[in-house]
Amino acid sequence: MSLPRIAIDAMGGDEGVRVMVEGAALARRRHDKFQFLLVGDEARIARALEAHPNMRGASEILHCEDVVAGDELPSRALRRAKTTSMGLAVNAVKEGKAGAAVSAGNTGALMAMSKLALRTMPGIDRPALAALLPTLGDNDVIMLDLGANTEADARNLVQFAIMGAAYSRIVTGRDRPRVHLLNIGTEEIKGFDRLREAATQLQNATSLDLQFDGYVESDKINRGEVDVVVTDGFSGNIALKAIEGTARFVTDLLRNAFTSSLRSKIGFLVSRPATELLRHHLDPNNHNGAVFLGLNGVVVKSHGSANAKGVANAVAVAARLLEDNLTQRITHDLAELGEDRLRVAPGNSGATDEGSQ
Amino acid sequence: MSLPRIAIDAMGGDEGVRVMVEGAALARRRHDKFQFLLVGDEARIARALEAHPNMRGASEILHCEDVVAGDELPSRALRRAKTTSMGLAVNAVKEGKAGAAVSAGNTGALMAMSKLALRTMPGIDRPALAALLPTLGDNDVIMLDLGANTEADARNLVQFAIMGAAYSRIVTGRDRPRVHLLNIGTEEIKGFDRLREAATQLQNATSLDLQFDGYVESDKINRGEVDVVVTDGFSGNIALKAIEGTARFVTDLLRNAFTSSLRSKIGFLVSRPATELLRHHLDPNNHNGAVFLGLNGVVVKSHGSANAKGVANAVAVAARLLEDNLTQRITHDLAELGEDRLRVAPGNSGATDEGSQ
Numbered sequence: 091m092s093l094p095r096i097a098i099d100a101m102g103g104d105e106g107v108r109v110m111v112e113g114a115a116l117a118r119r120r121h122d123k124f125q126f127l128l129v130g131d132e133a134r135i136a137r138a139l140e141a142h143p144n145m146r147g148a149s150e151i152l153h154c155e156d157v158v159a160g161d162e163l164p165s166r167a168l169r170r171a172k173t174t175s176m177g178l179a180v181n182a183v184k185e186g187k188a189g190a191a192v193s194a195g196n197t198g199a200l201m202a203m204s205k206l207a208l209r210t211m212p213g214i215d216r217p218a219l220a221a222l223l224p225t226l227g228d229n230d231v232i233m234l235d236l237g238a239n240t241e242a243d244a245r246n247l248v249q250f251a252i253m254g255a256a257y258s259r260i261v262t263g264r265d266r267p268r269v270h271l272l273n274i275g276t277e278e279i280k281g282f283d284r285l286r287e288a289a290t291q292l293q294n295a296t297s298l299d300l301q302f303d304g305y306v307e308s309d310k311i312n313r314g315e316v317d318v319v320v321t322d323g324f325s326g327n328i329a330l331k332a333i334e335g336t337a338r339f340v341t342d343l344l345r346n347a348f349t350s351s352l353r354s355k356i357g358f359l360v361s362r363p364a365t366e367l368l369r370h371h372l373d374p375n376n377h378n379g380a381v382f383l384g385l386n387g388v389v390v391k392s393h394g395s396a397n398a399k400g401v402a403n404a405v406a407v408a409a410r411l412l413e414d415n416l417t418q419r420i421t422h423d424l425a426e427l428g429e430d431r432l433r434v435a436p437g438n439s440g441a442t443d444e445g446s447q
Numbered sequence: 448m449s450l451p452r453i454a455i456d457a458m459g460g461d462e463g464v465r466v467m468v469e470g471a472a473l474a475r476r477r478h479d480k481f482q483f484l485l486v487g488d489e490a491r492i493a494r495a496l497e498a499h500p501n502m503r504g505a506s507e508i509l510h511c512e513d514v515v516a517g518d519e520l521p522s523r524a525l526r527r528a529k530t531t532s533m534g535l536a537v538n539a540v541k542e543g544k545a546g547a548a549v550s551a552g553n554t555g556a557l558m559a560m561s562k563l564a565l566r567t568m569p570g571i572d573r574p575a576l577a578a579l580l581p582t583l584g585d586n587d588v589i590m591l592d593l594g595a596n597t598e599a600d601a602r603n604l605v606q607f608a609i610m611g612a613a614y615s616r617i618v619t620g621r622d623r624p625r626v627h628l629l630n631i632g633t634e635e636i637k638g639f640d641r642l643r644e645a646a647t648q649l650q651n652a653t654s655l656d657l658q659f660d661g662y663v664e665s666d667k668i669n670r671g672e673v674d675v676v677v678t679d680g681f682s683g684n685i686a687l688k689a690i691e692g693t694a695r696f697v698t699d700l701l702r703n704a705f706t707s708s709l710r711s712k713i714g715f716l717v718s719r720p721a722t723e724l725l726r727h728h729l730d731p732n733n734h735n736g737a738v739f740l741g742l743n744g745v746v747v748k749s750h751g752s753a754n755a756k757g758v759a760n761a762v763a764v765a766a767r768l769l770e771d772n773l774t775q776r777i778t779h780d781l782a783e784l785g786e787d788r789l790r791v792a793p794g795n796s797g798a799t800d801e802g803s804q
Contacts, residue, residue, distance in 0.1 A: 197632070225696075226696065226699060226700070237631055237632070240631075240639065272685065274594055274597075274680070274681055274684035274685065274688075275554075275594070275684070282597065307684075307688050308684075308685045308686075308688040308689040308692060309688035309689065309691050309692030309695070310692060311689070311692060312692060312693065312696045313692075313696075323631070324631055324682065325681065325682060325685050327631035327632070327664075327665075328629065328631065328665045328682050328685050328686050328689070329665075329685050329686070329689045331631075331664050331665040331666035332665040332666065332668070332685070332686045332689035332690050332693070333689050333692075333693045334666050335665060335666030335667060335668060335669060335670075335690075336669065336689070336690045336693035336694055336697070337693055337696075337697055338666070339582075339583065339669045339670075339694075340693070340694055340697040340698070340725075340729065341697070342583060343583070343725050343728055343729070344701070344722075344725055347718075347721035347722060347724050347725045348718060348721050350721055350724070351720065351721065353717060353718065353720065353721075354717075354718040354720060354721035356717055356718075357714045357715065357716070357717030357718025357719070357721065358714065358718055358721075359714070360710060360711075360713055360714030360717055360718075361704075361705060361710065361711040361713070361714020361715055361717075361718065362714070363708065363710065363711060364704035364705050364707055364708065364710075364711030364714065364715075365704060367704050367707070368697075368700050368701055368704045371700055372697065372700070
């Protein structure tokens with residue numbers, strides 16, 4: 091099967107053109123099926139391409155001069171959707187000139203442009219940002235939403251669960267990924283109606299290709315016992331960044347410890363293969379590529395500070411979702427949910443009433 | 448100055464009597480000023496005391512047979528406030544028989560009992576749970592609320608900031624601790640009215656003994672640049688547990704890496720002093736002792752799985768807050784806030800209107 095090409099916003103991210111092009115080239119060294127539409131300043135892209143002969147014949151340049159700034163308000167960026175590298179990369183997906191878009195630029199602007207150009211899928215009220223996180227188990231865990239929606243009601247959470255499970259089936263190969271709702275431990279607390287409602291709906295939706303295992307607390311996300319963690323974008327962003335920050339904190343402490351004396355430096359050198367393994371496991375570049383789920387098209391957000399290896403991973407994520415038809419899978423699951431709802435007796439659950447509106 | 452004695456719920460926690468008594472004894476070995484009221488099964492406490500001759504003459508036993516279960520609903524536990532070791536320890540503070548209470552039992556039950564017996568301070572609408580977390584900097588960071596209130600409005604958040612800053616001044620010695628509101632990076636998102644309102648109020652309250660530095664994201668909590676992180680209990684609990692879980696995750700990976708080959712085992716042994724330092728820095732027992740702020744009395748929650756060293760730390764936290772008159776400090780700051788409000792011109796800020804109700 092030939093893979094639709096991938097549009098790359100070559101101007102986004104802290105490092106810009108060089109890293110984006112190098113990342114695409116790296117991805118293509120792994121799978122030569124990749125074809126690219128590189129969007130941005132033609133002269134700079136051409137210069138960056140000189141170092142990567144394997145990209146010749148595999149990439150087309152779409153020139154533009156305008157760039158979305160990293161700290162720009164999404165509403166402002168949105169007005170330049172037709173002139174910026176980010177906007178044109180997303181637009182290429184809309185017009186069928188590319189199958190997916192990858193950008194390392196401003197997350198809020200990318201979300202706004204993607205929503206406007208690609209629209210949400212039928213049956214999805216709000217798209218969500220999903221990412222893979224490392225675990226102690228055999229496969230990564232998917233967490234969503236990570237900031238596309240600050241708040242989420244029960245109906246949104248159920249849709250996030252379906253989208254996350256579809257993504258997890260592709261990544262883990264499990265037929266029924268283990269889905270949990272993120273919650274805190276305290277009982278009898280206010281503000282959880284939406285979580286309880288979502289739990290009821292997911293428990294009732296037995297025909298879905300997922301196994302709903304109730305709540306999970308944020309200290310259990312990475313134990314390897316959970317495949318999908320569902321939450322609102324505020325909590326998800328807080329959890330994601332707390333995880334990232336703590337991983338960096340511990341490795342910083344480790345570096346300080348290992349360089350604190352000659353003895354520890356020697357010990358570090360001796361055990362280097364082991365610490366390299368750890369570094370590899372924790373390197374955010376190896377988990378780079380968050381996905382906007384729920385749109386009519388695949389858009390992947392690469393971390394602003396990702397290196398070429400990170401960008402290559404984000405490209406690989408986009409390719410995988412195209413190959414495995416993520417969008418169609420979600421459509422199929424939403425249809426299943428529709429049938430489930432019909433099976434629930436009227437008045438059986440207030441939560442289902444809300445969900446079936 | 449003689450220190451009021453500290454009531455210990457000897458029955459709470461995963462390990463129960465032995466660890467609680469050993470922790471108290473350990474605290475007393477460091478400071479012989481400590482006096483204890485040990486609440487729980489008299490025979491078991493007496494047996495545990497046999498191993499600690501330094502506790503003789505420093506502790507009184509208050510016998511009771513009833514214990515709050517770890518998974519008990521707070522509302523149910525509350526009915527047995529007068530018969531359980533937890534309830535009697537808190538009650539001893541109310542009746543002036545102790546200056547502070549320490550329990551490793553059910554957090555929700557401890558919160559409910561403490562609120563009922565001690566009541567919130569004048570000027571505080573809701574108490575908050577605060578804890579110290581390690582950083583790369585010179586001092587720990589205080590985060591609150593960690594789960595006492597799932598939701599918090601602007602007025603609650605401002606009160607949390609004042610209470611957290613008072614605690615931070617004691618711990619860090621800084622005159623004006625750097626206070627931040629926990630937020631996520633995305634701009635122009637819904638649901639943040641309460642955060643913006645709290646930020647406006649804190650910016651205007653210039654006479655407070657704190658330096659309000661705006662928002663912080665959860666990956667920056669432990670960089671050493673922030674003294675107090677203010678948030679609602681849901682987000683705070685998610686951030687706290689994500690931090691704890693990730694620290695454990697990374698040390699588990701490290702252990703796996705170091706035991707993966709003979710070479711790495713040797714390297715580990717050589718660099719042991721360095722890794723011990725890291726372990727010490729990350730050991731949750733060294734940061735044990737979360738405080739319920741905003742009550743008419745000091746109540747400290749020890750982690751259910753804390754060892755004796757952890758319990759000793761929780762006791763030391765209680766003692767420090769007694770010595771440094773935390774409750775009076777908060778009262779003083781609330782009065783300052785009152786004056787600040789009068790100085791703000793009417794109609795100058797909608798946020799202040801709400802805050803001054």
